[in-house]
Amino acid sequence: MVHLRNRKNNYSGILIAISLVIMITVVSLVFKQIFLNRNNENEQNSVLYIQLLNKAMPVINGINYNDEVDTEENISIKGQLLKLIGIDIRNPFSVIGKEISMFTIGTEDSSENNKVVKRTLFKINPFDVNDKQINKSGQDTGDTENLELPNRNVKVNDPKLKEKLDNSKPQVLIYHTHTTESYSPYANYNTSHKKNVCSVGDSLAYNLETEYGISTIHDTTLHNAIFINSYHRSRVTVNKYLKKYKDFKLIIDIHRDGMPSGNVSALKERTTMKMNGENVAKMMFVLPKKNPHLSKNLAVSKKLEKISNKLFPGFCRGIDLHFNFGSVYFNQDLSNNALLIEVGSQYNSVKEADNTGKYLARIIAEYLHSKK
Structure with a gap:
């Protein structure tokens, strides 16, 4: 009987330790998301912070935000945390691509109702090499001042x-x-x-x-x-x-x-x-x-x-x-x-x-x- 009680205590200790590790990890990720990215995503972080408060303390659930954020930014706690590890909850292929390395995910622009629509492409690639491992000539550096666009002379x-x-x-x-x-x-x-x-x-x-x-x-x-x-x-x-x-x-x-x-x-x-x-x-x-x-x-x-x-x-x-x-x-x-x-x-x-x-x-x- 004593042995069983000790075993239960051990299990409880393990569960508490695991819970603390998970809690610390989540808090660390949220801290990074909220406080370390202020330069680029200050407005998004404000909304994420309010969501966290509402989830943690229902008594202040009156703090809210409107659809200007919901429609333009689509911010959620789950989405922000998963984004930190490269998973897009709106794109299930991002999960498959991480689990099976021979599958690659790409995008393609297509026209629909006179609008450019981005579609997800699912490809098989047996040799998945990380871009950081090779030096590609002509790699896009983000400098797009010299785009080769047709010129139109207008008044x-x-x-x-x-x-x-x-x-x-x-x-x-x-x-x-x-x-x-x-x-x-x-x-x-x-x-x-x-x-x-x-x-x-x-x-x-x-x-x-x-x-x-x-x-x-x-x-x-x-x-x-x-x-x-x-x-x-x-x-x-x-x-x-x-x-x-x-x-x-x-x-x-x-x-x-x-x-x-x-x-x-x-x-x-x-x-x-x-x-x-x-x-x-x-x-x-x-x-x-x-x-x-x-x-x-x-x-x-x-x-x-x-x-x-x-x-x-x-x-x-x-x-x-x-x-x-x-x-x-x-x-x-x-x-x-x-x-x-x-x-x-x-x-x-x-x-x-x-x-x-x-x-x-x-x-x-x-x-x-x-x-x-």
Whole structure:
């Protein structure tokens, strides 16, 4: 009887030891995920931290986050922990590829409903050699400034569209809900206005005023110091200007698209074109489908898209309607003229994104001129 009790005590000790090891491992991984990656994923980490608090202490489950994070980042505790060991829970092939070395997982771009879709390829490769073990000539280093893209010569400015600048009644409002979204070669998020989407806003505002006499307000308020509820904060900014000026002919929330990891050159080609000998980041409109102002906002987007396709074919990547509500409708319920425009991706350089400003300014000038 004593022997059995000792055995049970030994088992209990072993279970406690194993539990402590697992707990320490998980805490270490979470610590690394939350605190050591602040430069690149500060906003994501904030959401992960809140999820951990909600799981560990249900009494504070009131701390929540909205669908702007859920739809744009798809963050979960399980997903973040598995990502640390190279497993993507949304891709079962990533598990098979790790267990059976002769199987390799790749991707292929294909077209579906006029959109580029990434599909998973499952291949058999009996000789799986790690890239670090060999020296490949021409290996992609991430330097994609010299992409071999076909050049298109276009007329950027039209002096006939220029008006007399009247700053007493601004026509265009530019702001940034995700103010810190930045471009290559910087991290995904950067507070410097010369490295993030504010730089694009500066370029657009400058070209609208100097080339076309269109009075523009460019608000660079930081709305996503914490990613959660950033749309609620930018909503306050937009309402402040609406209260003062009633409405604008265009209200533009400029973002930067977030592309998946992979072959940098191939991914960058999706969001880049060459016009007049310079690389230019492409742009895209994003609208939530359940927005009560959808018909009006969509009509504006379609008119701008039509002008873009006529002047600069291929420059506009289209209109994205895959969100249902977005987060507070991406503030597009505040005005019939509200837009969300994504310029390039994290693989585009700041210069390429800035170049977008003058082409987008021409499109907007054509649109406003047609409204008179």
